[in-house]
Structures are given as C-alpha cells and as structure tokens.
Amino acid sequence: MDLQAHRFLSYFEPLQRSQLIDLAALEEFTDQKIIFEEGEIPDSLYLVLVGQVVFSKRTLLNGYQEVAIAEVNDFFGESGVLDGQPRSTRATATAGTTLAKIPRDRLMEILDSVNGKVVLDLFRHIVQHLRFTTDRYVNLIVHREKMSLVGEMVNTIVHDFRSPFTGIQLSSSMLKELYPEDEEVQEWCDLIQAQIARMLGMADEVLAFAKGNAQLDKQPVGILDLIHRYQKLNGIYISSAQVEFVVAGDNPIVQVDENKLLRVFQNLIGNAIEAVGSQDGRVEINVQTLEDQVEIQIKDNGPGIPLHLQANLFEPFVTYGKRGGTGLGTAIAKSIIDAHKGNISFTSSAQQGTTFRILLPRES
Ligand SMILES: Nc1ncnc2c1ncn2[C@@H]1O[C@H](COP(=O)(O)OP(=O)(O)O)[C@@H](O)[C@H]1O
Ligand SMILES: [Mg+2]
Incomplete structure (x- = not known):
C-alpha cells in the first residue's frame, strides 16, 4: 500500500502527516529477516506497507513462540517507542515485506506538538491492540x-x-x-x-x-534417502492408493531426527494421498538444497484444503471431511519441524491443489 494512505498517518493533522512522511525511511526485508530482537532498545516505529511481520517470544526450551502478526496497514513497535523499554518480542519479516521506519526521537518531538485528540486516538488503538495480543497469548498458554x-x-x-x-x-x-x-x-x-x-x-x-518433541535424536541423514525409505515402508499403501507418486531433487545431508522426520512425511504425504483420490491423482515430492537451508516440497493435485481450516490447520484436532481423522497430523508435523528450528507453510487452492513447503536449516 501507499505510505500516504497508511492508518497510522490518519491520526495526525496535515502538517505533522507530511513531516512524518518525510521522516519515514522505506526498507525491504527478505523472508525470516529479523527486524528487531527481543530485549533490544527501541529506536523506531514501523508501518507495514507490504507483507507480514511475525512477533515471537523466546520460550524456556530456547525455541520461539509466535504471539502476534502485523499485516498491511498495521503499525508496530509503538510501546517501546513510547516508554523506551527494551522490545518485549522479536519481530521477523515474511517474504517481500516493506516497512516504513520512523525514528523514535523525531516521532516523540512530533507527538509533543500534536493536540490531545491525536494522542488519545492513538492511545486507544494501542490499548486495544495490546489487549488483543495479551488475550491471544493467554489463550495459547491455557491451550498448551x-x-x-x-x-x-x-x-x-x-x-x-x-x-x-x-x-x-x-x-x-x-x-x-x-x-x-x-x-x-x-x-x-x-x-x-x-x-x-x-x-x-x-x-x-x-x-x-x-x-511431544522436546527431545530430538539428531543424526546426519540424506533427505532424499529418507524419502525413499518412506516409500519403501509405505509401498503397499502407496500402490493401493493408485496415485502417481514422484520423487525428485537432491540429497542434502542434514542433522535431523530421522524417525521424527519420517513421521512428518507420513502425515503430510498421507494427507496428500487421501486428498487426491485415485483418478489422475498425483503427489510430488521435491528436495532442493538452498544456500543455508534445505527445502522439501510436498505437492498434490487434490481439491485443496477447505478454506475454513486454513487459518488453524496446524492446531491439534482440526480435521474435516474424513472418517477417522485425528486432526493431529499437521499439528505433529509442525511441532517436529519447529523443534528442528525449521519452518513449515502451505499454499492451497481448489485449482492448484496443495503444496506444503518445509525449510530445514542445513547447519544446526
Ligand atoms: N493435502 C491436503 N489436501 C486437502 N486437504 C488437506 C490436505 N492436508 C490436510 N488437509 C485437510 O486438513 C485436515 C487436517 O489434517 P491433519 O492435521 O493431518 O488431520 P487429519 O488428517 O487427521 O484430519 C484434514 O482433515 C483435511 O481436511
Ligand atoms: Mg492427516
């Protein structure tokens, strides 16, 4: 979106608005790029123009727990800017995120000069947002x-x-x-x-x-070898499903817990096979070695994941349209990939089918 049209600026009067526009520095971020770290001293406020930003908190097990997301037209980093206290979360960009960055000291000067209504409106927005994020975090802990x-x-x-x-x-x-x-x-x-x-x-x-996946038994494993092992173990199942099953790509050696990763394949490929049906069904696995990551794609030409499931797919007990579904398959896959400090995501539509994309760090 255009900087001029951003919600944050709508709180201000024309003079300050144009001052803020002059101050804002546009910055593009690549996927997984850290915008700021938990504990860092805040120096800027950010407006989201393109993409998404994920906020996460460090957990006891040295992992990160996602606590909130900022989307286009949202702004973030305001609490730190206002009180000067260290950042309470880490902010990470998703692919192709563009932010407008407004330096703290200049922003404070402008806020000093604006009338009470501007501050009040801004304050209202911030309190609402804070309440929402806190609720979400508490729900998450209770859920766990x-x-x-x-x-x-x-x-x-x-x-x-x-x-x-x-x-x-x-x-x-x-x-x-x-x-x-x-x-x-x-x-x-x-x-x-x-x-x-x-x-x-x-x-x-x-x-x-x-x-659970608190403990991993990591060993060097060739990813393509592991997929072939999956194929061997599930030969009867795959051939009785009568789907076209294609495996391609490189065989990068990665430190992983072999059995747990096998379970990820079991769950995701199982879902894909269940989804495509035997008429022209096709499931394709592809492994790519990237610079410091390994990418595994599991792609099917099925009917896509029902829209109403997509937002919560990785939550436990989310299941739809199958007899005997536990709703745990994708939740387990995500927790295993998270434990490996990797990332799992998917794209899905009725026309294109479903592709799960797993990224694993090559060094760990
Ligand atoms: N590849 C896929 N294509 C279409 N729908 C899918 C696919 N993967 C998962 N789903 C949908 O997501 C739901 C949740 O999957 P999962 O967590 O593995 O639980 P379960 O398979 O036990 O239902 C499935 O019930 C199904 O409706
Ligand atoms: Mg499943």
Missing part, C-alpha cells in the same frame, strides 16, 4: 496446558489399545493361511487387516502427539 493433560491421558489409553489390535491382526493372518483357497475368507481378512492398520496408524499419530 490442556494439551499436555490430554496427551498424558491419551498416551495411557492408546498403549492399552495396541495389544488387542495386534492380536486381531495376527489372528486374521492365521485365518488367511488356514484357508488359502477360500476367496471370501481372503477378502474379509484383507479388510480386517486394512482397518486394523488404519487404527494402528491413528494410534501412532496420537502417541506421537502425546510424546
């Missing part, structure tokens, strides 16, 4: 607490479920062997086994979620 309780409970239940499942699976294998010539027995037993496999898969998904 709940999840860890649910996780513990589920863990116990699922463990107890596994042994009867395994019992049924074994018995149906025995039945198949006892009646090799009886087509009907073979068919029913296959059905039992497929359903049990599905339930075990769901149980695994829930268990993986309950376990």
Whole structure:
C-alpha cells in the first residue's frame, strides 16, 4: 500500500502527516529477516506497507513462540517507542515485506506538538491492540496446558489399545493361511487387516502427539534417502492408493531426527494421498538444497484444503471431511519441524491443489 494512505498517518493533522512522511525511511526485508530482537532498545516505529511481520517470544526450551502478526496497514513497535523499554518480542519479516521506519526521537518531538485528540486516538488503538495480543497469548498458554493433560491421558489409553489390535491382526493372518483357497475368507481378512492398520496408524499419530518433541535424536541423514525409505515402508499403501507418486531433487545431508522426520512425511504425504483420490491423482515430492537451508516440497493435485481450516490447520484436532481423522497430523508435523528450528507453510487452492513447503536449516 501507499505510505500516504497508511492508518497510522490518519491520526495526525496535515502538517505533522507530511513531516512524518518525510521522516519515514522505506526498507525491504527478505523472508525470516529479523527486524528487531527481543530485549533490544527501541529506536523506531514501523508501518507495514507490504507483507507480514511475525512477533515471537523466546520460550524456556530456547525455541520461539509466535504471539502476534502485523499485516498491511498495521503499525508496530509503538510501546517501546513510547516508554523506551527494551522490545518485549522479536519481530521477523515474511517474504517481500516493506516497512516504513520512523525514528523514535523525531516521532516523540512530533507527538509533543500534536493536540490531545491525536494522542488519545492513538492511545486507544494501542490499548486495544495490546489487549488483543495479551488475550491471544493467554489463550495459547491455557491451550498448551490442556494439551499436555490430554496427551498424558491419551498416551495411557492408546498403549492399552495396541495389544488387542495386534492380536486381531495376527489372528486374521492365521485365518488367511488356514484357508488359502477360500476367496471370501481372503477378502474379509484383507479388510480386517486394512482397518486394523488404519487404527494402528491413528494410534501412532496420537502417541506421537502425546510424546511431544522436546527431545530430538539428531543424526546426519540424506533427505532424499529418507524419502525413499518412506516409500519403501509405505509401498503397499502407496500402490493401493493408485496415485502417481514422484520423487525428485537432491540429497542434502542434514542433522535431523530421522524417525521424527519420517513421521512428518507420513502425515503430510498421507494427507496428500487421501486428498487426491485415485483418478489422475498425483503427489510430488521435491528436495532442493538452498544456500543455508534445505527445502522439501510436498505437492498434490487434490481439491485443496477447505478454506475454513486454513487459518488453524496446524492446531491439534482440526480435521474435516474424513472418517477417522485425528486432526493431529499437521499439528505433529509442525511441532517436529519447529523443534528442528525449521519452518513449515502451505499454499492451497481448489485449482492448484496443495503444496506444503518445509525449510530445514542445513547447519544446526
Ligand atoms: N493435502 C491436503 N489436501 C486437502 N486437504 C488437506 C490436505 N492436508 C490436510 N488437509 C485437510 O486438513 C485436515 C487436517 O489434517 P491433519 O492435521 O493431518 O488431520 P487429519 O488428517 O487427521 O484430519 C484434514 O482433515 C483435511 O481436511
Ligand atoms: Mg492427516
């Protein structure tokens, strides 16, 4: 958007508005570029003209927790500018973000000269924003607490479920062997086994979620090798789904927790295969080595992720349109990628299908 039309400027009278426009320095940021760090002494206020800025706070486990987002027409950094205290969050740009940066000292001079109404309007906006962000943060913490309780409970239940499942699976294998010539027995037993496999898969998904990802067992792993391993482990599933399955790209060696990353592929590729259906369904995995990151794309030509899910897709228990969905697949994938200090995002539409994009740091 145009700087002149930005909401922040609308609070001011024409004279100060043009002073502010003169002061503002436009700056472009690349993806993941840090605009300011938590704890830094504030020197500017920022207006978002293009793109998005993500605010995150350092967590106990040395990770970062996203707490808010600023979009086009928002401004940020005002609390620090007003009280001079260190920044309470880190601000990171997304791809192609343009900001107008207004230096603190000059802004304070202008604020000193404006009439009370300007300050009051500005103040009102800031308080509203603060309230919104605090609510969001508190909800997040409460949600986490709940999840860890649910996780513990589920863990116990699922463990107890596994042994009867395994019992049924074994018995149906025995039945198949006892009646090799009886087509009907073979068919029913296959059905039992497929359903049990599905339930075990769901149980695994829930268990993986309950376990969390606080600890990683990292080793050097070739990413393409790992995808081939996934393919081998899931050969029967992939071929019975009758989708075109393409794997391409390089084989960068990255320090990762192999089993956890395998689970990410399991969840995302599983979703893709479920989404495309067997008519002309195509799932494509591509690995690229970038400068200091590795990019893994999982692309399908399915119907796209329903719009109403997209904003909360990575939240646990978000599921739609499938029987036996746990709604944990993408939540687990995100927590594993986060634990690797990587990034996961997606684009999705009815025309283009869905592409998940995973970035992992090459050195860690
Ligand atoms: N590749 C995809 N194409 C279309 N829809 C998808 C895709 N991936 C995920 N979804 C949608 O997002 C929901 C959440 O996925 P997920 O977190 O794996 O949970 P689950 O698969 O157990 O429902 C799915 O129920 C589905 O509706
Ligand atoms: Mg899933």
